[in-house]
Amino acid sequence: xxxxxxxxSGGALWWLLHRISGLYLAVxxxxxxxxxxxxTKEEITFDVIAERVSTPLWKTINISFLAVALAxxxxxxxxxxxxxxxxxxxxxxxxxxxxxxxLVFVVYGSLTMxxxxxxx
Amino acid sequence: xxxxxxxxxxxxxxxxxHSVHRHDVVIVGAGLAGMRAAVxxxxxxxxxxxxxxxxxxxxxxxxxxxxxxxxxxEEEDHWEWHMFDTVKGSDYLGDQDAIEIMVKEAPxxxxxxxxxxxxxxxxxxxxxxxxxxxxxxxxxGKGGPILRACYAADRTGHALLHxxxxxxxxxxVRFYPExxxxxxxxxxxxxxxxxxWDVIGGxxxxxxxxxxxxxxxxxxxxxxxxxxxxxxxxxxxxLSLRAGLPLEDMEFVQFHPTGLYQSGILVSEAARxxxxxxxxxxxxxxMERYAPQKMELAPRDLVSRSIQTEINEGRGxxxxxxxHCDLRHLGADKIMKLLPQIHELAWxxxxxxxxxxxxxxxxTAHYSMGGIPVDIDCRVLIDGKSKPVAGFYAAGECxxxxxxxxxxxxxxxxxxxxxxxxRAGKAIVRFLRETRDFPELPSDAADAAIAEVERVLSxxxxxxxxxxxxxxxDKMSAGCGIFRDGGKLEKLAGELRGLEKRFRNIKIDDRSxxxxxxxxxxxxxxxxxxxxxxxVAGALKRQESRGAHSRTDFPDRDDEKWLxxxxxxxxxxKVEFDYKPVTITRFQxxxxxx
Amino acid sequence: MAMITFRINRYNPDDERRGHYVxxxxxxxxxxxxxxxxxxxxxxxxxxSLTFRRSCRSGICGSCAMTIKxxxxxxxxTQVLALKSPNVxxxxxxxxxxIKDLVVSLDPLVRGLLAVRPYLITKxxxxxxxxxxxxxxxxxxxxxxxxxxxxxxxTSSCPSFWADKEYIGPHAFLKAYRFVADSRDEGSREHLxxxxxxxxxxxxxxxxxxxxxxxxxxxxxxxIGELKKELVRQRIG
Numbered sequence: 001x002x003x004x005x006x007x008x009s010g011g012a013l014w015w016l017l018h019r020i021s022g023l024y025l026a027v028x029x030x031x032x033x034x035x036x037x038x039x040t041k042e043e044i045t046f047d048v049i050a051e052r053v054s055t056p057l058w059k060t061i062n063i064s065f066l067a068v069a070l071a072x073x074x075x076x077x078x079x080x081x082x083x084x085x086x087x088x089x090x091x092x093x094x095x096x097x098x099x100x101x102x103l104v105f106v107v108y109g110s111l112t113m114x115x116x117x118x119x120x
Numbered sequence: 121x122x123x124x125x126x127x128x129x130x131x132x133x134x135x136x137x138h139s140v141h142r143h144d145v146v147i148v149g150a151g152l153a154g155m156r157a158a159v160x161x162x163x164x165x166x167x168x169x170x171x172x173x174x175x176x177x178x179x180x181x182x183x184x185x186x187x188x189x190x191x192x193x194e195e196e197d198h199w200e201w202h203m204f205d206t207v208k209g210s211d212y213l214g215d216q217d218a219i220e221i222m223v224k225e226a227p228x229x230x231x232x233x234x235x236x237x238x239x240x241x242x243x244x245x246x247x248x249x250x251x252x253x254x255x256x257x258x259x260x261g262k263g264g265p266i267l268r269a270c271y272a273a274d275r276t277g278h279a280l281l282h283x284x285x286x287x288x289x290x291x292x293v294r295f296y297p298e299x300x301x302x303x304x305x306x307x308x309x310x311x312x313x314x315x316x317w318d319v320i321g322g323x324x325x326x327x328x329x330x331x332x333x334x335x336x337x338x339x340x341x342x343x344x345x346x347x348x349x350x351x352x353x354x355x356x357x358x359l360s361l362r363a364g365l366p367l368e369d370m371e372f373v374q375f376h377p378t379g380l381y382q383s384g385i386l387v388s389e390a391a392r393x394x395x396x397x398x399x400x401x402x403x404x405x406x407m408e409r410y411a412p413q414k415m416e417l418a419p420r421d422l423v424s425r426s427i428q429t430e431i432n433e434g435r436g437x438x439x440x441x442x443x444h445c446d447l448r449h450l451g452a453d454k455i456m457k458l459l460p461q462i463h464e465l466a467w468x469x470x471x472x473x474x475x476x477x478x479x480x481x482x483x484t485a486h487y488s489m490g491g492i493p494v495d496i497d498c499r500v501l502i503d504g505k506s507k508p509v510a511g512f513y514a515a516g517e518c519x520x521x522x523x524x525x526x527x528x529x530x531x532x533x534x535x536x537x538x539x540x541x542x543r544a545g546k547a548i549v550r551f552l553r554e555t556r557d558f559p560e561l562p563s564d565a566a567d568a569a570i571a572e573v574e575r576v577l578s579x580x581x582x583x584x585x586x587x588x589x590x591x592x593x594d595k596m597s598a599g600c601g602i603f604r605d606g607g608k609l610e611k612l613a614g615e616l617r618g619l620e621k622r623f624r625n626i627k628i629d630d631r632s633x634x635x636x637x638x639x640x641x642x643x644x645x646x647x648x649x650x651x652x653x654x655x656v657a658g659a660l661k662r663q664e665s666r667g668a669h670s671r672t673d674f675p676d677r678d679d680e681k682w683l684x685x686x687x688x689x690x691x692x693x694k695v696e697f698d699y700k701p702v703t704i705t706r707f708q709x710x711x712x713x714x
Numbered sequence: 715m716a717m718i719t720f721r722i723n724r725y726n727p728d729d730e731r732r733g734h735y736v737x738x739x740x741x742x743x744x745x746x747x748x749x750x751x752x753x754x755x756x757x758x759x760x761x762x763s764l765t766f767r768r769s770c771r772s773g774i775c776g777s778c779a780m781t782i783k784x785x786x787x788x789x790x791x792t793q794v795l796a797l798k799s800p801n802v803x804x805x806x807x808x809x810x811x812x813i814k815d816l817v818v819s820l821d822p823l824v825r826g827l828l829a830v831r832p833y834l835i836t837k838x839x840x841x842x843x844x845x846x847x848x849x850x851x852x853x854x855x856x857x858x859x860x861x862x863x864x865x866x867x868x869t870s871s872c873p874s875f876w877a878d879k880e881y882i883g884p885h886a887f888l889k890a891y892r893f894v895a896d897s898r899d900e901g902s903r904e905h906l907x908x909x910x911x912x913x914x915x916x917x918x919x920x921x922x923x924x925x926x927x928x929x930x931x932x933x934x935x936x937x938i939g940e941l942k943k944e945l946v947r948q949r950i951g
Contacts, residue, residue, distance in 0.1 A: 011910065011916065011949075012910060012946045012948075012949035012950055013949065015916055015945075015946065016950060079919070080919075083878060083917065086878075173769050173775070173777060174820060174864075176775075176863070177769050177770070177775040177776060177777050181775060181863075182770050182772065230845075231844065231845045234840075235840040235845070235846065237834025237898065239896070240845075240853075241850075242848050242850045243850075244850065246847030246850075247845060247847065248845050272860070273857075275774075275860075275861060278861070278863070279860060286832050286834070287833060289832060290833040297820075320819075349769040349770040350768055350769050350770075350771060351769045383771065383772075385772040465772060469748075470746070584762075585758075586757070586758025586759060586762075587759075590758070628762060629762030629763040630763035630765070632727075632728050632763075634727050634728065634813070634814055635727075635765055635814040637765055637766075638762040
């Protein structure tokens with residue numbers, strides 16, 4: 001049997017991280033729905049949301065949500081492409097594009113979050 | 121290990137050099153006997169295993185109920201008891217020296233299977249579980265049925281077969297899957313290898329070997345209702361006959377009492393071992409009349425005759441050719457835990473849920489007690505008595521040691537195949553240690569095989585192989601089945617000669633070389649014609665009833681004249697007979713009742 | 715009795731130009747007749763060149779796995795009338811190299827099997843004149859694992875295998891877990907070594923096709939899940 005090691009996918013660690021990130025996303029989504037649609041009694045307006053998002057706790061939650069969702073989703077995309085893309089150069093290219101997308105969105109999203117201010 | 125050296129290989133006419141292979145041992149057949157021998161010999165020598173099907177497709181995997189050994193894991197047992205049962209079961213035709221070896225070594229063989237990884241079912245204490253089986257009793261037949269059959273649910277053959285394949289993989293045995301043996305090369309009393317057909321790629325291959333072992337199995341396919349696989353066409357028997365060697369006790373064909381109605385697919389004796397009943401149209405447990413003590417757990421020949429008698433006398437279900445095997449009283453739990461495969465088979469093939477309904481069953485051609493005569497080290501005997509062919513061995517169902525005599529007990533076949541496979545492996549190792557050189561390979565070694573393939577591929581007649589085979593099977597079932605008589609056998613012999621004449625005028629639809637089962641089925645039918653003649657002639661000669669051979673015109677056993685083995689050769693068109701005495705050591709023949 | 719048309723996907727390796735084509739055979743089929751019985755009847759009475767593997771007729775040897783009405787099944791245990799259709803398509807199993815008509819090459823199946831070291835690995839020698847002990851509970855863990863007949867129906871139905879011909883395959887994972895789950899086996903590292911690979915366990919996306927395809931009602935996906943957990947335990951602790 002031949003082993004093609006160009007951009008080696010999988011491995012126990014990746015599999016485990018994929019599961020853990022999935023769990024994390026489920027928990028965050030649950031909190032999101034709970035806080036926004038159950039616990040928030042007043043009318044949902046820009047002010048209500050903006051006030052909440054400007055707190056350090058929610059900034060941290062949202063940045064981690066973004067990073068984990070990107071990692072989880074893009075890794076899932078890679079797992080599927082991995083089945084069908086066998087040429088070494090194409091694999092490196094795809095892996096690179098995915099990494100760049102992830103990086104750009106995480107950096108851009110984080111900057112937006114950190115710099116976000118409201119009211120006082 | 122021998123290094124392959126193409127330069128040293130002799131030219132074989134008509135066979136390209138790359139299709140000449142050289143191995144210390146070439147084994148034909150990847151069932152229990154063949155692969156057990158391969159495991160044994162591969163520790164020291166270069167072993168090749170040829171099989172007409174992929175190894176795990178071999179029909180040993182069809183065995184269900186168990187493998188006999190007096191482990192005494194569940195209750196008191198002794199090899200002497202096992203020996204007595206086997207001798208009595210054989211109707212005193214079994215050779216007692218061979219039987220003694222078998223029952224003594226049985227526990228070792230079974231435990232070795234466990235060590236190899238076989239997933240046996242277990243007792244509470246964690247030991248190999250054992251169940252009851254027909255003909256196996258306590259205290260020299262004086263006690264009731266005994267727990268002696270070691271099992272893996274009702275998939276024992278499957279579990280053993282796959283375990284052996286796994287060990288062969290570990291030992292790096294060289295497999296040639298889907299290679300079909302065409303002829304055996306025996307010259308001047310020395311076996312030099314064999315010729316085979318590569319089924320997938322097409323083409324004749326020559327295997328040059330110091331030792332050849334046949335573990336080619338049985339021939340149930342010559343009967344209409346059979347438990348055997350379509351591959352079980354008795355090829356090894358025919359190849360041996362064509363090499364000028366005899367066959368022994370061919371008139372003894374076992375009919376298993378419980379085949380699924382119509383298909384003949386096996387319903388393991390474990391069904392009765394775990395407590396199943398046999399009932400007729402009136403709902404009677406009719407075995408009361410035939411074997412009042414052992415009932416359903418009497419030996420197979422007796423139970424099959426009883427079922428056939430019920431059917432013949434109009435007490436089959438609705439007057440039809442079958443009776444019922446009733447498991448309902450065992451309950452769903454026991455059935456699903458101990459007999460899951462029977463439940464599956466009855467459902468899939470008859471749409472019968474055996475938890476709620478009885479299973480329609482009829483006797484089915486199952487096993488050949490006779491075969492290639494061998495000594496206790498599995499060396500094939502050129503005269504059937506004492507003179508071995510150098511380098512040619514046989515084990516398992518295709519061989520006749522004879523441990524089963526006139527009738528085999530259930531679970532003794534898995535035992536015989538693996539135990540004598542192991543002995544054959546050890547004997548081959550001893551032989552190879554003394555044999556440094558390969559025997560000379562004659563340049564015309566492949567001639568007969570090539571001619572046979574060419575004859576079939578160019579056949580331009582009008583007869584269909586399928587139609588002739590169907591007729592052969594129907595006629596064998598009608599004329600040489602459970603009950604036989606002189607008149608019917610004579611008539612059958614004539615009909616078979618007529619059929620064989622028609623066989624010489626066959627047509628063929630597929631003339632290609634790659635994966636041509638049309639070709640294979642024609643060659644297999646030719647094999648069948650070789651030995652069915654011996655079954656019928658042997659049955660006609662043996663004017664007595666013993667074990668599975670039951671003559672209505674000679675209903676009694678005749679130890680005076682017939683306590684002896686039949687040996688038969690094919691010389692041209694004629695069948696020649698010789699006889700040899702039965703080896704009797706511990707148990708003198710007695711009347712056989714159950 | 716019912717007249718059934720069998721639409722059989724045929725292929726003759728000696729006639730590459732023609733490639734695959736469908737040939738129809740009509741047959742009077744009675745109750746209880748299996749697809750294998752029908753194929754045999756066609757071969758024996760209509761067209762001897764029709765080629766398929768078969769042996770035991772009772773669902774234990776695994777020879778006659780093929781795609782019947784789009785589903786991988788054993789021909790010998792599929793009742794024709796139970797398919798409830800006047801037309802029955804029969805094709806070779808997908809994903810394997812074709813040999814002829816309904817016969818495919820089993821090489822990928824064997825290659826995957828060998829990769830998992832499919833044999834009991836022990837380090838402690840067994841007791842010399844006794845069996846190793848195994849409790850009925852430990853033995854029960856092997857139920858649903860040891861019954862595999864290597865027919866290849868699962869791997870042929872697996873999208874991961876369609877995408878990667880070197881994918882080890884659910885049949886081999888089931889076999890690997892049969893040993894990893896065995897209380898007597900001391901070689902789970904060896905069995906798992908080849909599985910932690912691009913062509914190994916991580917290619918399984920839990921699609922469950924193998925479970926649906928298995929004619930013996932086994933569950934390779936469950937075995938794969940257990941093996942993944944086992945690998946995580948070994949690699950990460």
